[in-house]
Amino acid sequence: MALALESRTPFQKLYRLEAGTPWERLRRTAAEFFEAVGVPGTKNEEWRFTSLREFAEHEFAPAEPRDWDGRYGSADPIEVRDAIRLVVVDGVYRPDASSSDLPDGLIVGPWSETKDDPAWRRFGTIVQMDRHPFAALNTACFVEPILVRVAAGATMERPIHLAFVSQRSDAPRAIFPRVLVVVGENAEAKLLETHSGSGAYFTAPVSEVFVDQSGRLEHTKVQQDSLDAFHIGHVRATQEAGSVYSSNAVSFGARLSRNDIDIWLGGEHTETWLNGAYMAFGEQLTDSHTRLDHAMPNCHSFQVYKGILGGAGAGVFNGKIYVHPDAQKTDAKQTNKALLLSPQATVNTKPQLEIFADDVKCTHGATVGQLEAESLFYLRSRGIGLAEAQAILTYAFLAEVLEKISLEEVRTALERVVFRQVAQVEPMPEE
Secondary structure: OOOEOOOOOOHHHHOOOOOOOOOHHHHHHHHHHHHHHOOEOOOOHHHOOOOOHHHHOOOOEEOOOOOOOOOOOOOOOOOOOOOEEEEEEOOEEOHHHOOOOOOOOEEEEEHHHHOOOHHHHHOOOOOOOOOOHHHHHHHHHOOOOEEEEEOOOOEOOOOEEEEEEEOOOOOOEEEOOEEEEEEOOOOEEEEEEEEEEOOOEEEOOEEEEEEOOOOEEEEEEEEEOOOOOEEEEEEEEEEOOOOEEEEEEEEOOOOEEEEEEEEEEOOOOOEEEEEEEEEEOOOOEEEEEEEEEEOOOOOEEEEEEEEEEOOOOEEEEEEEEEEOOOOOOEEEEEEEEEEEOOOOOEEEEEEEEEEOOOOEEEEEEEEEEOOOHHHHHHHHOOOOOHHHHHHHHHHHHHHHHHOOOOOHHHHHHHHHHHHHHHHOOOOOOOO
16 A cells, blocks of 8 residues: 555546446546545655656546646657558547548547447456556546557548647646556557646546557657646556557656656567656756566567756656566666756666566666767867757757657657757756
């Protein structure tokens, strides 16, 4: 049982526990669990470096459906021209802003439009609420879940873009996006998930992902929420034999953000890629937690997370690789690197290995440092100013992760964000 803060946010008014609804039992179980656990405090090891005391002092109102002005609330909104778009504003699906021309083999839409699809039997079975209290809170409070299902054998030539938008409001709101993603046997797709908004709000998105045998999914999540927002998200994926799941997690926005990614490698010869890029400037705090459960033999996972911290920004990375007794021939690699651009910036990194099999190859490492003086000198000697030289080297540091995103328009938009953010950081004094 997690230790909770003495002062809790009164979330009860946000619960949706109406009798006779499709998820009544699931919601009540989730609400009971969250009531028992509450908002975790820093005595909880999983939240040791991320204090939610300020968050817990807020009182959030439920987000109500209203007109949308078409704005995404981001200085660099991400638009992929040929994407299949699903737009969710303040937690409510917007068919008027979403794509209707769907290719064969793809089912997308809210539960009310897709409720007869057999994929819904997996809903609520993938996420682990007992380990993630905010996933339980999401389950008790979401408005209507979204389904993305790729039929067996289908290859999606167009990417699927799930755009979650939070509008400015007079009072802070709480928003609970919920997604179920099912990729069928021998199917392939690219899913882009973006989060943006204006004003003060709290968003707790949850994505449940199932990749069937020999399926392939590239899942890119970009968090560009308002700098007055709190973002606490969770992705839980299950992979079957021979599948490939690639996660690109980018966290650039929000006053406080937390992104948990848990992967269950449940079949032989699965392959998992976790790529992460995070930035925190001013007084931002960003926290990335990952867990890879190698449950079967002959599986491979590769993880690279990189962070840039400036001003009084703070970063947290906790990556766990758990190798179960039956997972012989596991090959798992994990790397976390952080770049500090100011003396006040901080990062706490904790790579973890728990291995219960004897025939494995597992490595992990973490480094924290500043820009190399020799590289700066090289650029300065060629007439490049100090601020520009630092911006170039900072982008090059993140490029290893951003280049893993196959969607060019997404990479370009993120490049602009990196250069703009770094340009606002006062250059480190030359020695």
